[in-house]
Amino acid sequence: MIRELNTRFGRENIGFLWVMVEPLLFAGLVAITWRAMKGPEEHGVDIIVFVISGYIPLTLFRHAVTRCIKVFEVNSSLLYHRQITIFDFLIVRFLIEMIGAMLAFTFIATVLHFFGLFPAPKSMGFLLAGWLLYSIFTLSLCLIIAPLSEFSEVLEKVLPVATYIMIPFSGTFNMVEWLPAAARPYMLWSPFVSAMEMIRYGLFGDAVYPYYDVSVVLVVAMICSAIGLALCRRVRRRLTVE
Template sequence: MMRELHTRFGRDNLGFLWIIGEPILFCTGVAIVWSLIRPLHEHGLPTTAIVITGYVPLTMWRHSVARSVLAFEANGSLLFHRQVIPLDIILARIILEVIGTLWAGLIVGGGAVILGFMNPPENYGLLLLGLSYQIAFCFGCALVIAPLSERSELVEKSLGVLMYLSLPASGAFIMVDWIPEHYRWILLLSPSVESIEMIRAGQFGYIAHAHYNFFYATWINFFIIFVGISLTLRAKKYIHIQ
């Protein structure tokens, strides 16, 4: 993790603080723009809080997936050490992204609470549980994408487009309760939607009318992580060290 910080941010200027600074800039910018162009409340919920509770977990996912692409090739020299395996590389990158995004969300959300744009969470336990499920989802996606990007150039090149196309299914800017009932099951297939619904239920309480299923969220994230670990443990023979 220390090596990753040094190679990515260096020691000049803010250095390691950019691991928090980057998500802060993203989250703050999006929250300000949405608060200016949208009504103060949508479906009875404050717009600023909707954006922050959606964009923070979305940023965590996007950054985690982006940092997993060709992660083994970029750190391939470490694999000459017998103690280091591909799983260590992914763990180091995802832990850093998660820590940075969580701190950014805490700072941006805390600032919004102090300025009166949102209230403190109604249920901290449920909010933290939702964040835990989102972290598991980010970890699973990274474990899947990292080895696949080593095997196929198509995965590497098309991932950016696929991530943008998947935004409507992320649950970041809408809630399941806002769409017609007979279409909700489609959105609830997304693990990210399950996580963000829990986060918003923790933030807003019962007025959010959140939809989530603990059983589904648990087994789908477990399945993704299981597949990702299986692919990662077999990735070493596909890694090309420059």
């Protein structure tokens, strides 16, 4: 059933490719700027690869979170059919963003690899595991943000700012290794950091030394999902459908 909804969205969005192109453009431009500002390498890794590998997961998070605002209200007319639950809305939107981001990543990596600018991943397992954790955590956050956005208008306004502020704590443009040893354990409290470190390690191999803690990511994601599911239940009871 989710797949059916998915195809429906697919047909609605004639330019499904846009989902992929937007992160590509962003990541590409940001990478070029950084390249121009800071030179070809930083801390021994290629800066273009570094920025791209950080930026695309970040766009996944940003888009997924923005797209889930008011998702219930917007899609509520579909609730006329009892087979469709509010979770379908969330999951479908999230999957579209996830597929888009992953396609973008694969695409840019392949193209750059062709020109010798992007390394073959040293460890595919770590790369995929990092992506997976990143996605799981993002989805669990969406489960909370979507119902909250129905309760409060403020959230909608605050969220873009919040996503900017969290960039330093997301591991997008820095690695834990570069921090003073004392600060490192604190960064691992952010699930994004763990996931990013794994993605980086999968790409660069031993050129970087990753710090990550899978259990923290999973536990935080589970707690967020539990809260989110409870909030979703509340929202469903109160949802008014035109």
